[in-house]
Amino acid sequence: MEKYSAYSLFKHALGHHENWQRQWRNPEPKKHYDVIIIGGGGHGLATAYYLAKNHGIHNIAVIEKGYLGGGNTGRNTTIVRSNYLWDESAHLYEHALTLWEGLSQDLNYNVMFSQRGVLNLGHTLQDMRDIERRVSANRLNGIDGEVLDVDGVRRIVPILNTSKNTRFPVLGASWQPRGGVARHDAVAWGYARGADRLGVDLLQQCTVTGFEMSGNQVRGVVTNRYGTIEADRVGCVVAGNSGVLAGYAGFELPIESHPLQALVSEPIKPVLDTVVMSNQVHGYISQSDKGDLVIGAGIDSYTGYGQRGSFTTIEHTIAAIVELFPIFSRVRMNRQWGGIVDTTPDACPIMGTSPVENLYLNCGWGTGGFKATPGSGHVFAECLASNDTPQLAKPFNLQRFYSGALIDEHGAAGVAH
């Protein structure tokens, strides 16, 4: 595979950029794989990449029903942070953030990870108490964080409306300087290219329609395009459909699928150099390198699989953004879209073994999966390779819904992503 470098860019410039190598193959599937991963989004591709790179398993297929990174990986608002309250999730997301910091070098692919900082605003006294608590918990876990008062917030984002005349005046914020944004497509493409180089077969436009079972064991997957493909182990790394897949294997998941939408404005000159999120007024915003304002909303309250959001949610989100940033009141919106997020009762993912043998789960990431992409893949690869749940993933097992050991992250994860 061709290494991307300043030299390769120069060399191809001489050839008018006409002879760049394809980034990955489009292979015919084999009859049998050691591991099949269902879902070719960021998490699935990262899992395949780390399985091949760290665990020496190369006979892997990733099965994707659409195109690579075309689901929620390409639909989110690209925010990366790790300031979660509880130890279990803080460790997992911090593991991911550490991997983010070296990801472009590791993949030889510019994922445009920009650590421009993430602000979580507080608008009420209770918000500020929760922020104090969360930042303290973060610091005990070795995660960077600061509590800012209104002046501190104003210094970082001068265009934010910090007057006392708004419905929910800004009282302060938590500030994670190592947080930021990344280019979501590049993350999927970088992992796909890296995995393909290590021998992983990426099978696109191929839908899994069932499992090949023998007793309580999964032996392979049934696909609409290639028939049955055998596998020793199957990893289910999908969003918006994990309940449907679990149904094929004969069990249920504590997951409800909701539409989550985002929207971007027309490109404008650089005006916002950080990420601003607010749980209270329910909106979050950053500016992409292209100049678009990237705005995120909350999930629609009702369950649904239509990949679009409701107008009422857009209206609430835009109202919140305009209250925070009156300067944006006349910016026109360019595009709006929705993705389907699989939410769990405690806003934490489900990772590890399933009730069926040889079938492993990595799903239920809800509204916050993008930031976890490298960590999720890294940990889940270990899970698939060792046949044992790694320490970081243990608290996230399916069994927690029976034992009661839930990790209630609604405070840090419930709304803003």
Next chain:
Amino acid sequence: MLKIHCPYCQETREEEEFHYSGQAHIARPTDPESCSDEDWGNYLYFRKNPRGRHMEMWVHAAGCRKFFNVVRDTVTYEVEQTYLIGHVPAGST
């Protein structure tokens, strides 16, 4: 924008007036003392999540404030029918 018919008010109103309240027809365990952890887990956390016809509860928050049942398609978002608590949807046996 969903348009939902409130079976109490007998009015068809926009979704803004209502709140979604999750899956309908979840029976509370009749003998809680004898429930296993698995029974409680299933009762508390496991919900139907179909691609298609879904029976769910809504509350007319900005109207009569009463709960009622809705049959809605989760792909097209079409509201098939609404009916009172304690009733079964029309067309089912």
